[in-house]
Amino acid sequence: MIDAGSAPPSYAGLATRTLAFAIDAAVINVVAWFVGVVCALALSLLSLPKEVLTVLTAVAAFVALLWTFSYFVFFWSGNGQTPGDRMMGITVRNATTLTPLTARRAALRLVLLPLSAIPLCAGFLMILFDGRRRALHDRLARTVVIYVPATRRRRPAARQAPEELAPV
Amino acid sequence: MFTTRIPGSGAWQLARRVERGTRRRVIDRGARATLAGIDLVLASPYAEEAVQRVIDSALAERAVARALSGQLVEVVGADLVRYRVVERMFEGPALERIVEQALESPGAARMLTRVVESSVVEDATTRTVEDIIDRLRQSPALWALVDEVAQSPAVLDAIAQQSAGLADQVGDELRERSRHADDRLEHAAWRLFHRRSAGQLPT
Numbered sequence: 001m002i003d004a005g006s007a008p009p010s011y012a013g014l015a016t017r018t019l020a021f022a023i024d025a026a027v028i029n030v031v032a033w034f035v036g037v038v039c040a041l042a043l044s045l046l047s048l049p050k051e052v053l054t055v056l057t058a059v060a061a062f063v064a065l066l067w068t069f070s071y072f073v074f075f076w077s078g079n080g081q082t083p084g085d086r087m088m089g090i091t092v093r094n095a096t097t098l099t100p101l102t103a104r105r106a107a108l109r110l111v112l113l114p115l116s117a118i119p120l121c122a123g124f125l126m127i128l129f130d131g132r133r134r135a136l137h138d139r140l141a142r143t144v145v146i147y148v149p150a151t152r153r154r155r156p157a158a159r160q161a162p163e164e165l166a167p168v
Numbered sequence: 169m170f171t172t173r174i175p176g177s178g179a180w181q182l183a184r185r186v187e188r189g190t191r192r193r194v195i196d197r198g199a200r201a202t203l204a205g206i207d208l209v210l211a212s213p214y215a216e217e218a219v220q221r222v223i224d225s226a227l228a229e230r231a232v233a234r235a236l237s238g239q240l241v242e243v244v245g246a247d248l249v250r251y252r253v254v255e256r257m258f259e260g261p262a263l264e265r266i267v268e269q270a271l272e273s274p275g276a277a278r279m280l281t282r283v284v285e286s287s288v289v290e291d292a293t294t295r296t297v298e299d300i301i302d303r304l305r306q307s308p309a310l311w312a313l314v315d316e317v318a319q320s321p322a323v324l325d326a327i328a329q330q331s332a333g334l335a336d337q338v339g340d341e342l343r344e345r346s347r348h349a350d351d352r353l354e355h356a357a358w359r360l361f362h363r364r365s366a367g368q369l370p371t
Contacts (some may be wrong), residue, residue: 013350016343089343128357133350147347150339 011133023084076106
């Protein structure tokens with residue numbers, strides 16, 4: 001949790017955010033492809049009519065879209081970090097309070113995100129010029145992306161001294 | 169008490185004493201003379217030659233063969249076991265002293281060096297090690313031990329820590345480089361449009 005009263009946050013730039021988004025896209029696609037291949041193999045055993053296959057394809061596309069939507073909303077409304085954000089050491093926060101987003105605001109941010117891409121990604125290039133490194137969808141959804149210290153893996157408890165395990 | 173004394177008994181006893189003394193002296197001198205003769209024979213230059221001829225003779229060979237083919241070996245072996253000769257020899261301090269002296273001597277060191285450096289020892293060592301490795305490879309106990317060690321918490325902990333350390337290091341490097349790239353991109357855009365970058369603005 002970022003303390004709003006502490007030192008001013010450092011806002012994440014275009015390169016870091018692009019890399020984090022690429023990592024998230026890779027995760028989303030790998031999972032979607034895996035599930036799609038498994039489902040396609042299972043359906044290949046059945047001789048279904050063409051109309052049914054068309055409907056199933058539409059359903060699969062909707063499920064893939066829902067999966068992508070859920071992925072971002074879930075992580076942004078959690079601690080503000082998708083796996084890609086976590087790897088790159090950034091987090092999405094409310095621009096005013098610097099607290100994690102609510103699910104509604106996270107969904108709004110995701111819905112507004114294509115707006116940044118539509119005018120030849122000009123909405124994303126706003127990151128380079130905005131004082132708080134905000135893209136168009138950040139401005140509209142009132143969010144910011146800030147750097148956070150990297151989260152280290154917890155070492156095995158068996159190696160720690162009993163004093164370290166005791167609650168402070 | 170009345171005692172009678174036989175006439176001439178004193179003379180008889182005296183004669184016996186004289187006879188015994190004379191016999192003892194004769195035997196003693198004879199034995200001394202015999203020993204002196206043996207010493208003389210052994211010290212002579214011909215004694216060794218004589219012994220060598222006896223040893224080299226067919227008679228000696230036949231005698232030894234006859235003794236070995238007879239019950240002598242069995243009897244000696246049985247006596248060695250019966251009187252625990254070997255055990256006593258190993259248990260006694262004498263053998264230990266002999267071995268110690270032998271090992272401390274420079275000759276033993278030279279001999280050992282020669283033995284160790286010889287190709288025979290090298291070949292034997294190589295063969296032994298290869299044999300041991302082959303046996304270990306075929307031993308299920310070794311693989312069970314390897315599995316046990318590989319699955320031990322200490323080894324798993326060390327591997328996990330090393331993997332986590334490497335991942336952390338890669339992650340740190342990636343984050344640092346991406347942040348530099350952020351700043352560079354921003355500075356480039358700022359130069360392009362003559363604006364101040366976000367890093368220079370008060371937040």
